[in-house]
Amino acid sequence: MRVLIVLASKGTGGLEKHTLELCEGLCKKGIDVNIIAPQNLCKSVINANIKLYPFEFSNSRHNPIQLLNTYRLIREIKPDLIHYQANKA
Numbered sequence: 001m002r003v004l005i006v007l008a009s010k011g012t013g014g015l016e017k018h019t020l021e022l023c024e025g026l027c028k029k030g031i032d033v034n035i036i037a038p039q040n041l042c043k044s045v046i047n048a049n050i051k052l053y054p055f056e057f058s059n060s061r062h063n064p065i066q067l068l069n070t071y072r073l074i075r076e077i078k079p080d081l082i083h084y085q086a087n088k089a
Contacts, residue, residue: 004079006070007037008057009086016041019085023050034077036070053077 003026007019019041027033027049034051035042042052053073059066074082 001081002032002034002077002079004034004036004074004077004082006082006084007035007041007086008061008084009041010038010057012040012044015086016044020044022083023047034079036073051077 005019005023007016009015019035019037023033023035023045024047027047032051033049034053035045036053036055038057039054042054045052055070055073057066061067
């Protein structure tokens with residue numbers, strides 16, 4: 001199963017820590033984990049089996065270019081399940 005986790009966050013607090021722990025746990029269960037997240041969170045991922053897609057979420061959630069770029073990434077990854085969290089979910 002291929003899971004895509006999208007974290008549209010700017011911070012480095014509890015939500016980000018939870019996301020990293022969730023990804024590690026899923027990866028240990030043999031799930032193909034992909035993350036779309038800001039560069040600072042991608043740098044925190046240690047597990048080489050987790051595929052990273054750095055993405056800047058600084059624009060409005062209604063920005064058509066940002067939405068199109070997110071859509072293209074999702075189409076490229078072809079996940080079975082998408083988990084989208086944070087303030088722009």
